[in-house]
Amino acid sequence: MAKTDIICAGFGGQGVLVAGLILATAAMDEDKHILWYPSYGVEMRGGTANCNVKISDEEIASPFATELDILFAMNEASINKFEGRLLPNAYLFYNSSVVAPDRQFRPDVKAVGVPANEIAGELGNPKGANIVMLGALAKTTGLFGLDYLKRTVDAYFENKGKHNPKNAPCFDRGAAYVS
Amino acid sequence: MAKTLMKGNEALAETALRVGCRFFCGYPITPQSEIMEYLSWRMAEVGGEFVQTESELSAINMLMGAAAVGARAFTSSSGPGFSLMQEGISYIVAADLPLVVVNVMREGSGLGNIGASQGDYWQMTRGGGHGDYRTIVLAPAGVQETSNLMAESFDLAEKYRHPVLICSDAAVGQMVEPVTLPELREHDINKYDWALRGCKPGDEIRTIQNVYFLDEDYENHLRQKYADIEANEQRWESIEIADAELVLVSYGISSRFCKEAVRNARSAGFKLGLIRLITLWPFPVKAFAEVSPSTKAFLSVEMSTLGQLVDDIRLATGCAHPVDHYGSMMALPETKGIIGKAQAVLKKVSG
Numbered sequence: 195m196a197k198t199d200i201i202c203a204g205f206g207g208q209g210v211l212v213a214g215l216i217l218a219t220a221a222m223d224e225d226k227h228i229l230w231y232p233s234y235g236v237e238m239r240g241g242t243a244n245c246n247v248k249i250s251d252e253e254i255a256s257p258f259a260t261e262l263d264i265l266f267a268m269n270e271a272s273i274n275k276f277e278g279r280l281l282p283n284a285y286l287f288y289n290s291s292v293v294a295p296d297r298q299f300r301p302d303v304k305a306v307g308v309p310a311n312e313i314a315g316e317l318g319n320p321k322g323a324n325i326v327m328l329g330a331l332a333k334t335t336g337l338f339g340l341d342y343l344k345r346t347v348d349a350y351f352e353n354k355g356k357h358n359p360k361n362a363p364c365f366d367r368g369a370a371y372v373s
Numbered sequence: 374m375a376k377t378l379m380k381g382n383e384a385l386a387e388t389a390l391r392v393g394c395r396f397f398c399g400y401p402i403t404p405q406s407e408i409m410e411y412l413s414w415r416m417a418e419v420g421g422e423f424v425q426t427e428s429e430l431s432a433i434n435m436l437m438g439a440a441a442v443g444a445r446a447f448t449s450s451s452g453p454g455f456s457l458m459q460e461g462i463s464y465i466v467a468a469d470l471p472l473v474v475v476n477v478m479r480e481g482s483g484l485g486n487i488g489a490s491q492g493d494y495w496q497m498t499r500g501g502g503h504g505d506y507r508t509i510v511l512a513p514a515g516v517q518e519t520s521n522l523m524a525e526s527f528d529l530a531e532k533y534r535h536p537v538l539i540c541s542d543a544a545v546g547q548m549v550e551p552v553t554l555p556e557l558r559e560h561d562i563n564k565y566d567w568a569l570r571g572c573k574p575g576d577e578i579r580t581i582q583n584v585y586f587l588d589e590d591y592e593n594h595l596r597q598k599y600a601d602i603e604a605n606e607q608r609w610e611s612i613e614i615a616d617a618e619l620v621l622v623s624y625g626i627s628s629r630f631c632k633e634a635v636r637n638a639r640s641a642g643f644k645l646g647l648i649r650l651i652t653l654w655p656f657p658v659k660a661f662a663e664v665s666p667s668t669k670a671f672l673s674v675e676m677s678t679l680g681q682l683v684d685d686i687r688l689a690t691g692c693a694h695p696v697d698h699y700g701s702m703m704a705l706p707e708t709k710g711i712i713g714k715a716q717a718v719l720k721k722v723s724g
Contacts, residue, residue, distance in 0.1 A: 215549070219378055222551045230378070230549035255633035255708060257548045257626075 196251045198337060199259035201276050203233075203244035204268025204289070209324035212350070213266060214245035216328060220338050220346040221249040231257035242271055264335065266327060268310070270294065277303070287331050289323060306334055306372060313367045319360035329368025340369055376551040381516045381541065382407035384552045385475065386415065388523040389447055393560025394473075395421030396439040396446040398432045402454045403487040404543035405477035409449070419557070429454040433461030433474070440465065440472040441581045443568025445527050445560045449475035451543075452485055452493065456501075462536055463502030467583045469567075471530035471537075473523075478542040478625075480702055489543035489626055490702045491676040497538050498654040498685075505595075509533070509602060510653040512540040512624040516550035522651070524555050529606065531565070533598055540653055542676070544626040544705065602655055609657035610649040613639065616667055617646025619715045622686050623674040624650040627706050631674050634711040645715055650682075661689040670722050671696045672715050678702045695722055 202214040211232060218230040226249050233244040246259040262279045265272070267288040280286060282302045290307030299305040308330045310323035319325075325347055332343040344365045351357055379387070386408045389397070397412045409425065416423035426432040432448045439446035450458060455476040462474060476497060480490035497510045509529055513519040519541060526537040562568060569579050585591050613635050614620055623631045628649040638645040646668070648660045671694055673682040680698030687696050699714040700706055 215378065218549065222376060222378055228378075228551065231544075232547060232549075252636070253629070253632060255629040256705060257544055258705070 198249040198263045200247040200264040202266040203272030206243045208268040211245050213324040214247045216350050217247050227254050229254045317363050322364035325361045325364040326368035329365035330372045333369035334372050379552050380549050381519045382546040383411045384516050384520045385523045386411040388520040390419050391555045391557045392524045394445040396444050398424040398426050398435045399448040400429050402451045405449045405451045429457035433458040440470040441569050443562040447473035451477045452479045459502035463504050464583050465536050466506040469534040471534050473526045473537050475539040477546040494681040509537045510540050512653050514628045516552045542626050607655045607657040608651035609660040612647040614646035618644045619670050620646040621672050621674050622648045627674050630706040630708050633708045638712050656685050658689045670718050673698045675700045
């Protein structure tokens with residue numbers, strides 16, 4: 195059975211729930227079984243947020259992702275919390291702008307750091323750090339085609355009436371950074 | 374209509390509007406609050422009325438008024454708030470009124486907690502309020518089924534002039550999955566000849582009472598109504614029961630883990646089956662008539678400490694087989710745990 199289990203995590207406001215919804219939308223349009231589940235419980239403003247994204251060829255049982263193929267970590271607390279759930283050889287994408295440079299990672303996972311805050315800031319789209327990370331994720335994992343996921347990003351915001359022409363450059367720079 | 378991604382609670386709310394519901398009243402409580410939040414802006418777009426009442430008592434009684442004039446109306450709540458509505462539901466049954474009440478179950482008795490749980494089975498299938506009644510109870514296991522059952526709930530309520538309960542839970546309510554929604558349509562509130570209207574002198578006077586027991590033949594009417602529902606409205610999904618050594622019985626969020634357990638067990642040569650309940654009442658007794666002679670035991674899988682399905686499984690099988698229980702009110706079931714428990718039950722039965 196082909197499955198991809200992902201957790202997107204970070205501070206509230208870093209767009210981790212949106213990043214998860216964009217991945218879920220891309221998978222839905224490819225006719226996969228998908229399930230998105232938010233962190234749920236007593237959360238405070240400025241605290242951590244996360245969502246589980248499960249993509250599968252078969253019906254999905256649990257809403258929770260416990261054996262991760264991909265961790266999408268926008269801050270260090272998210273790495274601390276979820277690194278242990280990664281399968282061997284899984285991907286750990288992290289926002290190196292806010293993670294200690296000497297941070298050690300599990301030796302059996304593929305850690306990919308992306309200075310997402312800097313790149314998004316340089317492009318004049320500071321809230322687009324999550325989009326930078328999505329570009330890096332698509333390029334590295336091949337989970338979705340680069341152009342396809344970029345179009346999904348734009349379509350997602352267009353559907354909300356919030357088209358932002360600076361998102362596509364963020365996505366491209368994220369992909370270029372890991373090339 | 375194309376597939377779209379929606380949260381269970383929001384798909385439920387949007388579906389209600391699309392099948393002609395134009396009145397909602399309720400009081401907020403987690404984990405059903407997205408239903409109210411969504412309707413607070415969306416109801417006005419379709420020309421309906423949304424009222425945040427001062428309490429659940431007010432909501433259920435206001436709803437009775439909307440149903441009495443033939444409107445499609447619903448309310449939603451969870452555990453503690455749903456308990457507060459029981460007196461009103463009892464009155465609505467007595468008045469033969471069709472409406473829909475959603476309970477997005479949370480954990481525990483008393484205040485409990487906001488996590489997913491399935492502890493309201495007894496309350497929802499036995500009546501819940503005072504008096505001699507039961508209600509139709511529909512239990513979705515995912516977002517598409519939440520939409521499908523919500524759409525059907527109003528038809529069932531009107532068919533029998535009886536309340537229908539939707540038994541969701543925090544996990545099904547919060548999860549986002551692809552869903553295809555029904556097309557938007559209007560409901561004609563003049564469709565039924567029993568619905569109350571203002572009338573001029575000389576017009577036919579319609580009444581809705583909450584006391585019908587003085588009427589001749591009232592008990593036969595009741596017996597017939599419940600017998601018809603039991604005969605016509607049982608819904609379930611059977612998976613791999615033809616040669617199953619043990620059959621899991623489950624509903625809602627827990628049944629998703631059971632499906633995975635059946636798949637995994639069978640690929641390892643262990644013949645598990647599943648009866649997934651879609652109506653909790655009427656209990657799908659007919660499903661158990663199809664169970665094979667090779668079945669040696671049943672296992673209830675639900676998020677409950679006490680095992681609330683167990684007695685109903687015993688009744689449905691004429692106490693012919695051992696029935697055990699797996700589950701916790703506080704934690705989602707685990708697929709491996711289900712298989713392990715099933716193996717332990719079979720060992721005990723054969724040993």
